[in-house]
Amino acid sequence: MTNCRLCGSAGMASVVDLGATPPCERFLTAAQLDEPEATYPLHLRVCTECWLAQLPPLITPEETFTEYAYFSSFSTSWVEHARRFVEGALPRIDRATPFVVEVASNDGYLLQHVVERGIRCLGVEPSANVGQAARDKGVPTVTEFLGPDTAAAIRAEHGPADLVVANNVYAHIPDVLGFTQGLRTLVADDGWVSIEVQHLLTLIELNQYDTIYHEHFQYYTVESARRALATGGLTVTDVELLPTHGGSIRLWARPEAVAGGPSARMTDVLAREKAAGLHELSGYTEFAERVARVRLDLLHFLIEAARAGKTVVGYGAPGKGNTLLNHCGIRPDLLAYTVDRNPYKHGRFTPGTRIPVLPPDRIDADRPDYVLVLPWNLRAELTAQLSYVDEWGGKLVFPVPSLEIVEPRLANVEVTS
Incomplete structure (x- = not known):
């Protein structure tokens, strides 16, 4: 990116570079798993003249x-x-x-x-x-x-x-x-x-x-x-x-x-x-360092859970979740699958990370130890939907703004802000 799309200034400063990822809503069918997948740089910059933060228009x-x-x-x-x-x-x-x-x-x-x-x-x-x-x-x-x-x-x-x-x-x-x-x-x-x-x-x-x-x-x-x-x-x-x-x-x-x-x-x-x-x-100036800490904390949790033989699955398949999964390099060995209420996504796979997307009732059938909540912005709504995880002692994991592992009945008692 050379110039600001709002004011035309060439004064663009880096905010955070998240590497290269596929577009976040390009969920893959099973037939596409053996095909090449395009990725694009995900580098946020800010204009030092008008202060519009922006990505280059790499996709239309x-x-x-x-x-x-x-x-x-x-x-x-x-x-x-x-x-x-x-x-x-x-x-x-x-x-x-x-x-x-x-x-x-x-x-x-x-x-x-x-x-x-x-x-x-x-x-x-x-x-x-x-x-x-x-x-x-x-x-x-x-x-x-x-x-x-x-x-x-x-x-x-x-x-x-x-x-x-x-x-x-x-x-x-x-x-x-x-x-x-x-x-x-x-x-x-x-x-x-x-x-x-x-x-x-x-x-x-x-x-x-x-x-x-x-x-x-x-x-x-x-x-x-x-x-x-x-x-x-x-x-x-x-x-x-x-x-x-x-x-x-x-x-x-x-x-x-x-x-x-x-x-x-x-x-x-x-x-x-x-x-x-x-x-x-x-x-x-310090945002990139704080982003790196979120990634390290989540990966540490997932790796330790895998070593301990614990099962971790996801809840939700939002666009934001795919940024997180790709930036952290999370694959099905660390997150077995995720579920979503949208039937359009069922039977598909998350872009880049190729994690299966299944119907929500799969969680009740499998009774995992942890559920990683990807649409964390819907915390109150999704905590209510996941209250049954308490029945087998499962816990909810919220990755943002910092890693939080809670029992479902306590998830909305004190929300980190």
């Missing part, structure tokens, strides 16, 4: 999202999060007949709550398979990638949106300038844009390096997100701190002509970022 969104393995609705807590968002966001819209658009609407996990209220809406989802799942729920959905041209076509056909939602997508597009222009085109001149994206502050503070993968081209602070949205004529006026994905920000932006000044809580978050050194290079 079309390669990843034309058919996608992730269906949002398999997480019950995420669907409930979306319901609460809809309930809280609609009062911001001062319209008798509002229109809501969600970009990267996935399987209708959020817009289904808008449909239930009889409000006109539209999903814009590039993945044909998950978009069809949304239409099956009665959520109007077009299969498109958002850019200036597609946004203009959507606005011409459906009219401007009073609320544009972009949850967990603003990090997924290499053309941040074109995507931002598309958001501005979609939204009404007095409308709102709501964006949820992982907060770089918590990623750095809590060693959440497994959320670095090729689908994520950018990693935002409020300051860098503010600068990115300004390129499309959108002004961030408010921010909420959310617990989702280990720590996210919900940005509220408006067209600059009607935006007004920043809220007190936005000012507070900007001050926290500055105090953590994220508006200068000092906040990034």
